[in-house]
Amino acid sequence: MKNKIKELRARHNLTQEELAKKVGVRRETIVFLEKGKYNPSLELAHKTAKALEINIDELFVFDK
C-alpha cells in the first residue's frame, strides 16, 4: 500500500516526531508508515489522515 505521508508531512512543516505526537504513536511507526512497510489499523490511518488534513483514501493508495 502506497501513501503520501512523507509528502504531506513536509507540506505541513511537521517532523516525524511531531506527527507521531499528533496521532499518538511512536516515531518508529511513522518511519515505517512513510516507507510503506507498515499497514496501519483503520483507526491510525484515520488519525493520520485527519492530522494531515486529507481524506483517508487520498492518503493511502491500495495498489496490487
Add this chain to the structure above:
Amino acid sequence: MKKDKFRLILMAAITLLVLITAAVYGFASFFKENANMASLFPLGIILLIILFMGFFIIRRYKDVKTGQPLEDERSKRVVTNAAAKSFYVSLYWLLAIGWFEPFFAKIAGQEHLTASQATGGGIAGMALLFFGFWFYYNGKGKLV
C-alpha cells in the same frame, strides 16, 4: 505518560531483581565443589537477557522523556508476533532438550541434566528466542 514512567520503573526493578538473582547464582556456582565453565553457561544467558532489557529500558526511557508513548499499535504487534513465533519454536527447543539430553549433560560435565537445569535451559531458550524474534519483527516492518 505517568503510567508509562511507572511501567518503565517496574521493568527496571524486575531487571534489577534478575541481575541480583544472576549474581547470587553465579557466586554459588563458582564456589561449588565441582564447578566448571559449563556451570557458568546459564549465567551467560541470564546476562544476555539483562543486557537486552537494559538496552530496551534505556531506549524506551529516552522515548518517554520526549513525550512518545511507551507502546503503540505497531510495537504491540511486534511483541505479539515475537511471542507467538517464539512460543511455537520453543516447543521444538524443549523437544530438543529432551532428545539431546545426554549431549547437553556431557557439556555440563554430568551424566544427566537435573530437572532444574532442563527447566532453566528451556526458559532461557524461550527468552532468547523471544528477543531474537523481537529484533527481527521490530526491523522487518511488514507485520500481520
